[in-house]
Every structure is written in structure tokens, then in C-alpha cells.
Amino acid sequence: MASIELEPAAAPSRLSVLRAILAIIVRALMVLLTVMLAVAVGLWSSRYMVSRGSPLSVSTYGPWHQWPDIGRESADPYTKAHMITTGKLRIASDSAGTFEARTDSEGAQLHSSCNYVVEGSNMRGLWWSLGVFDAKGNLIANDADRYEFTADTIAPNPNGSFVVTLGRDARPGNWLPTSGAGRLVMVFTVLDPATGLSSEERGERNAHLPIIKREGCS
């Protein structure tokens, strides 16, 4: 009878055991790190899309951003979360256009260390207001008690257009003080007429929003 002689298996060395354990630990750490990174990215992306919006929920016209579904029953979750978490009270976009600008027309952040000129066209009988806030939405305290201009309080040009200046130092005309506020947010609100606006008229309005020019910074 033939017999096979089996050699006893060599016991794994301590080094190979250590290597195997190390490989498992590294693998577990990689998974843990991936999960932590994913949680951070998920949190950040949600917060960003809720607070600032994205092309999914925000329309952009030059430096101006509008949440087109704000106030609507059918608004997307980002728009609804934006309204709820920011505490803003906005008129639905079916009845008014509310636009926010955090940059000038060149794309640079609005900041109180700079002077700006805002040039708006004739709004053709629509009631509008232009206000300036700090980044958290607080009014900027100033001795002149000036926080906004409206269709009623602005000194317009003869052709109905208007110019508003923003800066630290007092200037003649329609000046809004911004001293010491840091980053700025401008809000431009245009009420639709009582009879409403057609989508063409709304598009025309959105195409002629004010231009924000930076004059200089100190």
C-alpha cells in the first residue's frame, strides 16, 4: 500500500500575523476615514445648498441671485429649508422679485472697506426697494439712520433711472452707509403690479436689474 507522507504545516511566523493584523487595522481606518469624510461632505454640501443655493434652486442674473420657487407650495426642499433656517420672510416669486447680491458685477465679494455705485434702470411704475445688510442679515447701524432706498424715497435721475452709492464716508445723493459691517449683502425687491406680470415681463425685469460697480477700497 502506497502511503503519502504529509509535512506538518509551518506555523505562521509572528511577523506574518502582525502584518495581517496591521492590514486589517489599516483597512478599518480607511473605511472609518472614508465614512467620516463622507459625513463631513454630506453635511457641508447640504448646508451650502440650503444657505447659498445651487443652480438647482437659485437663478442668477449678474451679481443678483433669486430663489425662484420661494414661498411656493411646490418649492424644492432646498428652497423650503432656506426659508425655514434663515428666518427670512419673503414674498412669493409669483408676486414679487427678491434678489440678493453678495458680489459686485465683477464677481468680487461686497465688503464695507470698499465703495460701490449701484446703477438701476427705470422700473416703470413698479415699487421697489434696495437695502444693505451685513452677512448675517443685520441692518448696519449708522448715525444717518439710512438703511435702504425705495421707489418712494430715492432721488431719481430725470429719465427715471437711479444711482445709489455705498461706502463709509458720507456722499451727496443716494448714499447708504456701510461702515464697519464687513461682508455685505444687498437685497433688491420689486413688487409685481396688482394685475401681475407675464413671464415675458418678468424676464424683461430680471434682465434689467441694477449694476454694482466697485469704486475703490481702502
Add this chain to the structure above:
Amino acid sequence: MKFLRGFDWRLLMIFLLVAGIVHLAVTFLAVNDTRASAYARLAHAYAKNKMTIADVVSPQHQPLPFLAPDARYAFCPFETAKGTLRVQAVLPDLGWTVGVYAPDGTNLYFAAASSDRETTIDLSIVPSDDRFMGLPSTTAANIDPQQTIAAGKGLIVVRAPDRGEPYRADELAALSKASCRIGGA
């Protein structure tokens, strides 16, 4: 190519899956967390089912972020659990508006004044159950269906644009005519 062969695609899948779940969960939690909403802030500050003219908005008194002093406001946080709420207001000129908001900020009703004539608002807000279940209501009998909306709770905002010092007394007088009350006739 060597890099791609060594890349752990399972980790990428874990990353995308977890990030997507966290993103959606946080977004939907934010939608349902109304603690910081405009309604929650104003419902704490103003009496329910009563129209209150707010102080002039200023840096010292700014009830909501991004609320400009371009207007005087009257607020009425409401609950219709005890019956139909009657809302009345006069909008004398361009820029005057009335809005009814749900707690999540949805506009349930909005009216703006026209430039050529005074607009009178007479609106009834019925409890949402009555509306949807068709239950009979004694107070709802004389309500114009065109001016009736259904809402359990929310916020009514009357907005009077600030036209400058000479007009403020007249604006305040017109704003003080705005009212909201349960079962008001």
C-alpha cells in the same frame, strides 16, 4: 492605469453612499425644523390672533434677518383651532401688501395694492379640517369662497411702504385699520 488598478472602488462607493444619505437626511431635517423660521420668531414676540403694529425696524429692533425698514409692518400670528379667522385691511397705495404665510414660509395668500385705487381686503381663514372634510361651520356660512383660504396656523403680514416722514402719520392710521380676529364679523 496603475493608479486605477490600485484604487479601491468599494471605498468610493461607501463615500458616495454615506455622503448622499447624510446630505438628504440633513436637508430634510432642516425642512422640518421650524425653530428658527420667521413664523416661530414672530409667534413668540406677538400676540396670537391679534394684529399688532411692529415698532419701526431699526438695528436695535429687527425682528427678522434681512427685514428692511423700507416698510412699517403689522403682524398677526394666527391659529384657527377655535374657529374661522377674519382678516381685514385697507391697502391705500402702491407698495402696500397683505400676505398670509404658512409656518414653513409658504405664501398662502398675497395681495398688493394697485396704483390707481384703494384696495380693501376681507379674507377668511378657515381651519384646514373644515375645508378639506367639508364639515359644516356656523361662522363660515357667509364667507365669500373667493376670499377664503384654509390654514391651521400661520402668519399674516400687512406691509406699509415707508414713503418718508410727511406720510408716516397717514400710513400708521391706515395700518391701524388692519385687523385679524376669530369669528370677527
